[in-house]
Amino acid sequence: DSGVTQTPKHLITATGQRVTLRCSPRSGDLSVYWYQQSLDQGLQFLIQYYNGEERAKGNILERFSAQQFPDLHSELNLSSLELGDSALYFCASSVGGSNGPLIYEQYFGPGTRLTVT
Amino acid sequence: ELKVEQNPLFLSMQEGKNYTIYCNYSTTSDRLYWYRQDPGKSLESLFVLLSNGAVKQEGRLMASLDTKARLSTLHITAAVHDLSATYFCAVIETSGSRLTFGEGTQLTVNP
Numbered sequence: 325d326s327g328v329t330q331t332p333k334h335l336i337t338a339t340g341q342r343v344t345l346r347c348s349p350r351s352g353d354l355s356v357y358w359y360q361q362s363l364d365q366g367l368q369f370l371i372q373y374y375n376g377e378e379r380a381k382g383n384i385l386e387r388f389s390a391q392q393f394p395d396l397h398s399e400l401n402l403s404s405l406e407l408g409d410s411a412l413y414f415c416a417s418s419v420g421g422s423n424g425p426l427i428y429e430q431y432f433g434p435g436t437r438l439t440v441t
Numbered sequence: 442e443l444k445v446e447q448n449p450l451f452l453s454m455q456e457g458k459n460y461t462i463y464c465n466y467s468t469t470s471d472r473l474y475w476y477r478q479d480p481g482k483s484l485e486s487l488f489v490l491l492s493n494g495a496v497k498q499e500g501r502l503m504a505s506l507d508t509k510a511r512l513s514t515l516h517i518t519a520a521v522h523d524l525s526a527t528y529f530c531a532v533i534e535t536s537g538s539r540l541t542f543g544e545g546t547q548l549t550v551n552p
Contacts, residue, residue, distance in 0.1 A: 372538055
């Protein structure tokens with residue numbers, strides 16, 4: 325158990341709908357990262373937050389958005405869902421994550437499996 | 442753009458045999474990670490390699506890093522069935538923070 329929690333574990337929804345995925349980082353970790361794993365694209369970085377601020381952005385669609393709250397938990401919002409959004413969404417956390425030569429490790433949560441029908 | 446390539450992508454081996462998985466990356470980095478993933482499960486951290494020449498071993502797995510060649514290897518010694526999983530290498534660019542993953546190597550160890 326990495327200490328990172330994600331809810332829900334599974335989500336089944338229809339095209340055009342909107343969902344919210346939730347992540348709680350390990351105690352003491354300030355950074356939260358979101359990754360998407362699909363058969364087509366593999367494991368891809370979506371976005372990073374560090375202590376409430378967006379720090380880095382990857383291949384995140386405009387239909388997707390995220391935020392990190394003062395208690396450091398994070399939510400990933402996916403809207404106007406398409407069949408191709410079906411994937412495993414992982415959250416990871418780390419102690420550091422600000423720009424610079426910090427050395428740190430990212431710990432992954434159990435993931436949320438999203439199925440869009 | 443950082444690219445990370447693993448080979449082979451699929452590896453079927455017999456118990457007791459040795460094999461090596463290779464991970465090449467395209468830009469400067471001094472942080473390389475190996476993860477294991479079982480089907481439908483999360484990513485389990487295996488090794489963190491932080492400097493040129495770093496070598497780490499855990500059980501039947503040994504990982505090494507050559508930053509000059511931009512190459513890491515994951516060596517499997519005397520494979521057992523429990524090692525069957527998908528193995529990913531991932532790299533963080535110097536002064537970056539995001540992990541860029543390779544495609545993964547799906548390892549099957551047959552009795």
